Amino acid sequence: xxxxxxxxxxxxxxxxxxxxxxxxxxxxxxxxxxxxxxxxxxxxxxxxxxxxxxxxxxxxxxxxxxxxxxxxxxxxxxxxxxxxxxxxxxxxxxxxxxxxxxxxxxxxxxxxxxxxxxxxxxxxxxxxxxxxxxxxxxxxxxxxxxxxxxxxxxxxxxxxxxxxxxxxxxxxxxxxxxxxxxxxxxxxxxxxxxxxxxxxxxxxxxxxxxxxxxxxxxxxxxxxxxxxxxxxxxxxxxxxxxxxxxxxxxxxxxxxxxxxxxxxxxxxxxxxxxxxxxxxxxxxxxxxxxxxxxxxxxxxxxxxxxxxxxxxxxxxxxxxxxxxxxxxxxxxxxxxxxxxxxxxxxxxxxxxxxxxxxxxxxxxxxxxxxxxxxxxxxxxxxxxx
Amino acid sequence: xxxxxxxxxxxxxxxxxxxxxxxxxxxxxxxxxxxxxxxxxxxxxxxxxxxxxxxxxxxxxxxxxxxxxxxxxxxxxxxxxxxxxxxxxxxxxxxxxxxxxxxxxxxxxxxxxxxxxxxxxxxxxxxxxxxxxxxxxxxxxxxxxxxxxxxxxxxxxxxxxxxxxxxxxxxxxxxxxxxxxxxxxxxxxxxxxxxxxxxxxxxxxxxxxxxxxxxxxxxxxxxxxxxxxxxxxxxxxxxxxxxxxxxxxxxxxxxxxxxxxxxxxxxxxxxxxxxxxxxxxxxxxxxxxx
Numbered sequence: 001x002x003x004x005x006x007x008x009x010x011x012x013x014x015x016x017x018x019x020x021x022x023x024x025x026x027x028x029x030x031x032x033x034x035x036x037x038x039x040x041x042x043x044x045x046x047x048x049x050x051x052x053x054x055x056x057x058x059x060x061x062x063x064x065x066x067x068x069x070x071x072x073x074x075x076x077x078x079x080x081x082x083x084x085x086x087x088x089x090x091x092x093x094x095x096x097x098x099x100x101x102x103x104x105x106x107x108x109x110x111x112x113x114x115x116x117x118x119x120x121x122x123x124x125x126x127x128x129x130x131x132x133x134x135x136x137x138x139x140x141x142x143x144x145x146x147x148x149x150x151x152x153x154x155x156x157x158x159x160x161x162x163x164x165x166x167x168x169x170x171x172x173x174x175x176x177x178x179x180x181x182x183x184x185x186x187x188x189x190x191x192x193x194x195x196x197x198x199x200x201x202x203x204x205x206x207x208x209x210x211x212x213x214x215x216x217x218x219x220x221x222x223x224x225x226x227x228x229x230x231x232x233x234x235x236x237x238x239x240x241x242x243x244x245x246x247x248x249x250x251x252x253x254x255x256x257x258x259x260x261x262x263x264x265x266x267x268x269x270x271x272x273x274x275x276x277x278x279x280x281x282x283x284x285x286x287x288x289x290x291x292x293x294x295x296x297x298x299x300x301x302x303x304x305x306x307x308x309x310x311x312x313x314x315x316x317x318x319x320x321x322x323x324x325x326x327x328x329x330x331x332x333x334x335x336x337x338x339x340x341x342x343x344x345x346x347x348x349x350x351x352x353x354x355x356x357x358x359x360x361x362x363x364x365x366x367x368x369x370x371x372x373x374x375x376x377x378x379x380x381x382x383x384x385x
Numbered sequence: 386x387x388x389x390x391x392x393x394x395x396x397x398x399x400x401x402x403x404x405x406x407x408x409x410x411x412x413x414x415x416x417x418x419x420x421x422x423x424x425x426x427x428x429x430x431x432x433x434x435x436x437x438x439x440x441x442x443x444x445x446x447x448x449x450x451x452x453x454x455x456x457x458x459x460x461x462x463x464x465x466x467x468x469x470x471x472x473x474x475x476x477x478x479x480x481x482x483x484x485x486x487x488x489x490x491x492x493x494x495x496x497x498x499x500x501x502x503x504x505x506x507x508x509x510x511x512x513x514x515x516x517x518x519x520x521x522x523x524x525x526x527x528x529x530x531x532x533x534x535x536x537x538x539x540x541x542x543x544x545x546x547x548x549x550x551x552x553x554x555x556x557x558x559x560x561x562x563x564x565x566x567x568x569x570x571x572x573x574x575x576x577x578x579x580x581x582x583x584x585x586x587x588x589x590x591x592x593x594x595x596x597x598x599x600x601x602x603x604x605x606x607x608x609x610x611x612x613x614x615x616x617x618x619x620x621x622x623x624x625x626x627x628x629x630x631x632x633x634x635x636x637x638x639x640x641x642x643x644x645x646x647x648x649x650x651x652x653x654x655x656x657x658x659x660x661x662x663x664x665x666x667x668x669x670x671x672x673x674x675x
Binding site: 093094096098102103104105106108110137138142143144248251252277278279280281283284285289292293299301306307308309310311314315316317320324328331332335336 | 402451453636675
């Protein structure tokens, strides 16, 4: 820790950072207080941050409250995530136009406005991990040029979490609370001042223009203690050892029905998840059928339409849809992308209207060994597996 | 990225996989009361001649302003001038196609996915089992096998349809039966007076056949229950799990493993399939509502 390259800047320097980023044509997006929650939106100065607010999160419950300490980042994330900027919930895929009826050829344009250069302010370790996962899923220029470009341009002004939320479990997922990668500058609130770490050349270029001093040994120790304490105060814990195998073995467990008896299939968990990537497309035309468009929208595996095939849906039961979501996130994601799909941010727990807790449900599968599958099929009866 | 590598075979718009190219309907064949085969020609001559597909791959067929449907390519892979798509008119997109005529324009993206692994089956007996419209993705396989007939042992097609009038490609079925290059067993669920073939489910046909399990590769495409029972029956006859291939169907929006709709356990049907060896999906195959 003694070698920790930590610098100290005074709080007003943050306004300088914002100004310098704006001078470099960045669009600043940071936490703001809107409708009683933390929402990421455009900010201009320190005054736009929800200073002195803190959040209380629990399964199915979220509350933003005035806190005694006037910290700039005294809350964790709300329902919103940076995914909304990199992979917008609604986006035009292409437009098609033709001069006359169905026999006339049509032209297709996929003109896309390039994304702005975003500077994300207050990005937490779990959220950086989430962006890292999205990189593996949609990071190729071919699959989504908008994502790739936005991703390459973005400036990450990260913040270390020193006060985790009530539904946080980043320690379990090994994604936090300390920011260790993929950032330009990282802030840690040390009283009235910020500890600053530099994570990239872009970050270093900006940092050079700030008034700073090296951190003292005491400040470095405080930094260490704050992050250590944060690690110990996680609101939730998820045991990941052997979890993918456990879920794979539990595909036919009756537990899914137990969870489904509470699940409303509302899809909130998928909408707030910073790594859920599924989308739907919607086509439309004008009344003359001369101009058509295709739009892409975030989709959720909890809708009946998601698995629609022929005349019905493959995942008709809510239990199958919850199973798809959770098994995908915690097991099959490993096969597909070489990582878990969960970063331990806890959004799906907080924003579930009935408070279903993915960590508790996963632990539930451990409590009872998955019941022995009843041999239903001739294959199971006849085939040695 | 994995996805890019997987899409190396996409010819239409290599650089814009999400954008269709236009194609013209050059011929429409009536197959049954609700199914027709559309011959499509890609409008751009350069793209048309560069287009290659493997038997078992599919295209996303786009109707202006209505949407897209994943349709397997059912013509001979040796010819790319015209691409056949056999379409049952059941959904909003396919019903819009039903209203279209020769000369009308459609959009096309593809080909997508991995087809039947014919190259791995050289020297082996081939058993193809198709149900209903499941014969469509098998037809290019038949063309490819017949074009290199000497490379394979015994070749059998089992085909089950709802009724005699629901059977696809009837002229070709007759020709395949007559030329003796492969054995053809066709059954129907419901008979009519003129039908003199077997009546029942396609799985019953398997009992009529003595297969050599150690040297037979099986290609299956049909409704979910048919796939399931055919697979189990053949596994019980000791066909190797890695020589049993099943083509699956799912809701699809993109074709390149991005939209998430076609997930089947750890697989994306569009890019990892639609043809899978039983071995590669045994963990979820036959499980309800996966």
